[in-house]
Amino acid sequence: MRRNICFVLALILCLTGCAAPASALEQKYTKVYFDLFDSVVTIIGYASDENTFESVCEQARARLETLHMLFDKYNEYEGLNNLCTLNDQAGTAPVKVDKELYDIIAFAKRETPKLRGSVNIAMGGVLNIWHDYRETGTADPANAALPPIESLISASEHQDIDDVILSEADNTVYFRDPELQLDLGAVAKGYAAELVARELDASDMPSYILNAGGNIRIGKPPLDGRSSWSVGIQDPDALYGERNIDVICASEISVVTSGDYERYYTVDNVRYAHIISPDTLMPAVNNRSVTAVHKDSALCDLLSTALFVLTPDEGLEVLSHYPGAEAYWVTASGEILYTGGMSALLKSLGASDK
Ligand code: AMP
Ligand code: MG
Secondary structure, three states: OHHHHHHHHHHHHHHHHHOOOOOOOOEEEEEEEEEEOOEEEEEEEEEOOHHHHHHHHHHHHHHHHHHHHHOOOOOOEOOEOOHHHHHHHOOOOOEEOOHHHHHHHHHHHHHHHHHOOOOOOOEHHHHHHHHHHHHHHHHOHHHOOOOOHHHHHHHHOOOOHHHEEEEOOOOEEEEOOOOOEOOOOOOHHHHHHHHHHHHHHOOOOOOEEEEEOOEEEEOOOOOOOOOOEEEEEEOOOOHHHOOEEEEEEEOOEEEEEEEOOOOOEEEOOEEEOOOEOOOOOOEOOOEEEEEEEEOOHHHHHHHHHHHHHOOHHHHHHHHOOOOOOEEEEEEOOOOEEEOHHHHOOEHHHOOOOO
16 A cells, blocks of 8 residues: 555656646646555546536545445445455356446456456456465565465366356346356456546546556646646656656556556565466566556556566557557566557657647
């Protein structure tokens, strides 16, 4: 959490520092929430007055809170069938869920065949094991351990996405394999950010930057004379995200990074990241970080996780299915690679917010 807070504060400082004075009509405001999606959510926007800003933010916050509860894997809520309910009950009988939960599962399942086996929301069993070992190892570093490979293999026998049976007619979800568990961590924040961003686009504050725990979705350009917003790409080696390796200048787009510097733990001086390769059942090691850019934040979130697992060459093949998607890799050996479309957005290569 502390790492996330520092990252968000660094971003706020960067944006504040870069800004010229706003026009007389529109002022720049910032709001930070600490209790959504287990991370820090920041909204920066240009609004005609503080009341407008506050009321737009309150709507966004309420929507994010509802989505957080729906996509919550660990807690159930009175009167709500959420992800936790599904994992408890969908192996026994179909469970009816709200449209947003149905849609995110349908979206991730639909995209799976294009992702070269890199992301599988049905691998919740394996991810739960890693999660428990990571939590225990973080709380007690001296006794941090790796999960036994046998338990990972046996959990991996229950992760066939085709066993997730969706019925669009009545929004039900059923697990044909009763031991299957879903994990939406790879896409939940992006999916939620996209839904909220579409409401912000149609609100009285269409010029904004929404940062949901590092999952960034940007609205229209800032109203202070700059032509675009600036978003830093964090140096994977920088502590608390205080150093960028480059800056993306863009508007009306999403920027999402998956990195090995988030939610890792250490066993015998080796870091183990939170993104797990479905092939090896071990943390993915091809990249230090991958930043994806696309208009749609849900897709962007899915792609950043997928590209993090894959080699850059495999990632390029995945990107060929997604026109408008761009990527920036910091590979395991520290090499920096980016797609042609990404180069047009990078400050180091001449992109500007002027
Ligand atoms: P992100 O930070 O968006 O890259 O997503 C990472 C989260 O996605 C992890 O914390 C897990 O909850 C989940 N996850 C990790 N590896 C995978 C994978 N290969 N497929 C699906 N979900 C994953
Ligand atoms: Mg992701």
